[in-house]
Amino acid sequence: MVDERPFIVKVYGRTGSPQCYAVRDFLYRNDVPFEWIELRTDEAARAIGLAGLKDDRLPLCIFADGTRMDRPTIRSISEKLGWFGDPSLTEYDLAIYGAGPAGLSAAVYGASEGLKTVVIERWAVGGQAGSSPKIENYLGFPQGISGAQLAEHAREQACRFGAAILIGREGVRGEFTAGKRVGYLTDGTKIVARAAICATGVDYHRLPVPDEERFHGAGVYYGAGASEASLCVGHHVVVVGGGNSGAQATLHFSQYAPSTTLVIRGDSLKSTVSAYLVDRISAAKNVEVLTETEVTALEGENMLEAVVVTNRKTGASRRIETHWLFACIGGAPRTEWASQAGVVRDEAGYLVTGPDLLQESARPDGWPLDRAPYYLETNVPGLFAAGDVRHNSVKRCASAVGEGAMAVTFVHRYLADG
Ligand SMILES: Cc1cc2nc3c(=O)[nH]c(=O)nc-3n(C[C@H](O)[C@H](O)[C@H](O)COP(=O)(O)OP(=O)(O)OC[C@H]3O[C@@H](n4cnc5c(N)ncnc54)[C@H](O)[C@@H]3O)c2cc1C
Numbered sequence: 001m002v003d004e005r006p007f008i009v010k011v012y013g014r015t016g017s018p019q020c021y022a023v024r025d026f027l028y029r030n031d032v033p034f035e036w037i038e039l040r041t042d043e044a045a046r047a048i049g050l051a052g053l054k055d056d057r058l059p060l061c062i063f064a065d066g067t068r069m070d071r072p073t074i075r076s077i078s079e080k081l082g083w084f085g086d087p088s089l090t091e092y093d094l095a096i097y098g099a100g101p102a103g104l105s106a107a108v109y110g111a112s113e114g115l116k117t118v119v120i121e122r123w124a125v126g127g128q129a130g131s132s133p134k135i136e137n138y139l140g141f142p143q144g145i146s147g148a149q150l151a152e153h154a155r156e157q158a159c160r161f162g163a164a165i166l167i168g169r170e171g172v173r174g175e176f177t178a179g180k181r182v183g184y185l186t187d188g189t190k191i192v193a194r195a196a197i198c199a200t201g202v203d204y205h206r207l208p209v210p211d212e213e214r215f216h217g218a219g220v221y222y223g224a225g226a227s228e229a230s231l232c233v234g235h236h237v238v239v240v241g242g243g244n245s246g247a248q249a250t251l252h253f254s255q256y257a258p259s260t261t262l263v264i265r266g267d268s269l270k271s272t273v274s275a276y277l278v279d280r281i282s283a284a285k286n287v288e289v290l291t292e293t294e295v296t297a298l299e300g301e302n303m304l305e306a307v308v309v310t311n312r313k314t315g316a317s318r319r320i321e322t323h324w325l326f327a328c329i330g331g332a333p334r335t336e337w338a339s340q341a342g343v344v345r346d347e348a349g350y351l352v353t354g355p356d357l358l359q360e361s362a363r364p365d366g367w368p369l370d371r372a373p374y375y376l377e378t379n380v381p382g383l384f385a386a387g388d389v390r391h392n393s394v395k396r397c398a399s400a401v402g403e404g405a406m407a408v409t410f411v412h413r414y415l416a417d418g
Contacts, residue, residue, distance in 0.1 A: 005033040006064070008081075012037045012048055013059035015231065016303030016323065018217025019071065020059040026074050028227030029124035029131060030167075031152035032081065036231070074123070075168050083167040087191055092116045094411055095183055095193035097171040100127020101397050102387025103199035104154035105404030111161035113408065118191060119163055120183070122170040126151025127201050128331075128388070129397050131223035132245070133252040137274070138397050146226065150397075171200075174341045176380045194382065195411045198338075198351060199404060201388040202331030207240065211298045215325075219304020224249035225326040232257040232324050238307055240295055241328035242266045247277040249326050254284050261320060262289045263309055295325070333389045342366075344379045351385035353378055356392060369417075374410040376403060382414050 009027065013020030015038055027034045039045050042052035050057060057070035061077065069076060078084040094110045096103045099121035110117040124130055132147035141150075155165060173184040174196075181196035204222040206212055212220060221228060224245055229252055237257040239250045242264030250262045262281070268291060269278050281287055290309060296317065297308035307325055310317045333349045344352045344364060354375035357364045363372055364379040376384045386407040387393060387400035 007033045007035045008064055009077075010035045010037060010062045011059055012039055012045075012062070014039055014053060016218045017058065021217045021221065021228075022074065023059050023061065023072070023077065024227045025131075026077065026124055029126055029148055029151070030081075030083075031148045038231075078168040083165070084169075085164065085166055086189065087118055087166065088164060089116060089118070090192065092118045092191070092193040093195065093415065094118070094408070095120065095181060095191045095196045096199055097183065097196065098122075098127065098199035098201055098387070098389070099125040099151075099155070099165060099167075100199060100201045100387060100400060101129050101150075101154070102201070102389075102400035102404040102407075103127070103197070104151065104158055105401040106197050106199060106386060106408050107158035107163040107165070107404075108154065108161060109405045109408040110411065111158055111163035113412070115408070115411070117158075117163040118193070119158070119165045120169050120171050120185065120191065121165065121167050122200075124151075124167070125155045125165070128223065128245075129400075131226055132248060133224055133226040133229065134248065135397055136276070148226065171337070173337050174343075174383075176341060176383060179382075181382055195384070195414055196382065197384045197386055197404070197407045197411070198335075198378075198389055199386045199400075199407075200333065200335070201400075202333050204327065204331045205329050207295060207325075207327050207329065209295055209298055215298050215300065215304045218302065219300060219323050220298065220325050220327065222327050224252060224328060225324075226252065228324070228326075229253055229256045234258065235324055236261070236320065236322045237324045237326070238263060238295075238309075238320060238322050239326045239328065240264075241330070242269060242272045243328065243330065244272075244274055244277060246328040247273045247281055249328055250287055251277065251280055251284065253324075253326070254287050257286075257324075259286045259288070261309075262287060263293050263295060264289065264291055265294055265312065267291050298325070331388075335389065338378075342380070343383065346391045350391040350393075351378055351389055352391045353385050371417075374413060376407045376410055377414070382411075384410060 061069040093115040094117045096119045129147040130151045134144040136144035170186045171183045175182040183191040237253040237260045240263045253260045296310040299306040384407040386403035
């Protein structure tokens with residue numbers, strides 16, 4: 001779909017540059033209208049005041065008001081957009097970490113119910129859902145809605161109710177004393193709150209292939225690549241991953257690229273992908289599905305030029321020329337901070353809450369209250385977990401939204417307990 005809104009920023013750069021990709025991805029996920037202008041020659045670069053295509057001031061961003069930023073950081077773009085704020089209160093009722101569907105939902109319910117609410121988000125609103133080109137199974141949107149738009153609506157809604165959303169800030173450490181949940185951000189900023197919700201979701205698993213890091217952002221991308229689809233016109237695309245997100249990404253790219261290969265480890269999509277997506281993939285003439293196959297090598301000089309895929313049963317390999325590989329192979333939570341703070345995690349790092357903390361009905365060690373932990377409460381009273389980061393959660397947008405809302409109900413009960 002072509003974005004017809006007036007652009008807020010023009011981004012000049014080279015395809016295959018990780019820095020340019022980071023800027024495009026950030027703007028797309030935050031639903032900021034932008035125009036991407038690919039520079040192909042030294043002359044084109046000189047025309048905008050650069051030395052040439054190799055000028056390390058790329059990417060260059062020029063905002064509608066004329067502001068020019070050479071090689072901007074995500075923080076400087078956030079500042080320009082007015083999103084990079086410091087906490088305005090010394091103490092909040094509720095601090096939410098992560099602005100994916102769970103965090104945004106908690107922000108809407110928390111702020112609308114009168115809690116002084118702050119949300120801390122490392123990258124962009126929307127989380128994983130923000131990278132989805134079209135969410136079709138979320139209630140109330142029969143034609144589907146892009147993840148970025150859904151996130152932007154939710155952000156607007158949360159802000160209208162008075163929630164503060166701090167973008168480009170990452171929670172790295174927590175301290176929990178009586179009645180206070182203190183979170184520390186990367187730059188040392190301290191967020192003090194009476195209750196906190198961890199809604200930090202999961203981070204994508206990396207492709208277990210040599211050279212993955214070298215090509216990350218230069219041909220190898222994670223998620224459904226919604227910001228990149230329109231750049232794939234005329235190119236072959238490879239998608240890896242046999243879940244709904246891989247299938248969704250494949251269908252999206254098939255509308256732009258002449259051909260798309262979906263690589264999956266299983267022997268069929270049927271057991272791991274929703275039926276409506278399986279039907280559409282089967283019907284798509286320009287989609288090939290390679291089952292029982294995995295990516296075993298990446299090739300290229302400065303950017304990805306080909307991938308090698310190998311059949312797990314026969315061992316037969318095939319080289320596919322492509323500049324575009326999108327991996328949708330699931331993720332894992334990043335909750336190292338929690339173990340340092342004594343918060344119970346499962347073996348995979350998911351936060352354990354409510355009934356899952358009880359062992360033969362016994363409350364968790366050190367639990368100080370004469371009630372059991374609430375359903376979404378961790379073993380630290382007043383610290384809740386919602387969405388994909390939670391042990392045993394259902395990995396769906398609607399479930400994350402539901403848990404965000406539900407967590408706020410328990411926050412009220414916790415605060416009322418005194
Ligand atoms: C490509 C794709 C397509 C999908 N399509 C669908 C679909 O069609 N339907 C559906 O139901 N589900 C879909 N899903 C699944 C759905 O998006 C997730 O289940 C949902 O986003 C989980 O929400 P969440 O808020 O728990 O976590 P996330 O969406 O993972 O959000 C977590 C947020 O926390 C932030 N964060 C992480 N650590 C920190 C930190 N330390 N400090 C501050 N912020 C932090 C992250 O940057 C992120 O924004 C899709 C997933 C993907 C990847």
